[in-house]
Amino acid sequence: QESGLKIRYPLSHTKTMAFATMDLSFLSDPGVFAKGQHAEDDDARGDLQMARSIDIQSFPLAPVSSPYTFCEDVRKHGNAPGLMDFKHGTTTLGFVFKHGIIIAVDSRASMGSYIGSQTVKKVIEINSFLLGTMAGGAADCSFWERHLARLCRMHELRTKERISVAAASKLLANIFFQYKGQGLSCGTMVAGWDKKGPSLYMVDDSGERFKGERFSVGSGSPFAYGVLDSAYDRNMSVEDAVELGRR
Secondary structure (H helix, E strand, C coil), X not given: CECCECCCCCCCCCCCCCCCCCCCHHHHCHHXXXXXXXXXXXXXXXXXXXXXXXXXXXXXXXXXXXXXXHHHHHHHHCCECCCECCCCCCCEEEEEECCEEEEEECCCEEECCEEEECCCCCEEEEECCEEEECCXXXXXXXXXXXXXXXXHHHHHHHHCCCCCHHHHHHHHHHHHHHCCCCCCCEEEEEEEEECCEEEEEEEECCCCEEECCEEXXXXXXXXXXXXXXXXXXXXXXXXHHHHHHHC
């Protein structure tokens, strides 16, 4: 008895013990329960089993000495004889002479030895005084040059004045520069007539823009430049200029 309080202690104590069992079998295959980076699910296991069951001989391999390094070899050397021999390419050219501008293009769409069409329109009318040419990816060139036509029309409606050739080519160069390194395949020429007379610009898919009097774009450009260098004369007649373009 302390401070007037009575403390009673029980005569007996009952102790209760709980038992639990734990299944540690998951330690042998933690991927079953883990949902992190190395998690495996039923679908993944099924895909793996299917992949193992497929006979690799059923897939034809590229007819090259080393399929493993094939893509790297193409990137380094730029050719793959017998498999990706690009014999049929694009040739577009344009030149300025005293009477105006001549634009000459081929009409073949091809990929390697496969010729998709012989009647492709590779000259796109931007407006009545501007033309654009296509070389490279047909989809990229067609889309962006038609988009350029819309931008030029908007400029005309907004300012009540026709856009200059320099401004139109700069718009296209700015667009290409925004997508630099993202896989665009475009080599274009923008040609036209404005207040300053005839103008010719070349714009590539990296956003580079050049002004000149003679340009050729495409895989056939080395041959086209050879013809231009041998026969071009700024003071030639219209008939001679047309004939030079045909060559």
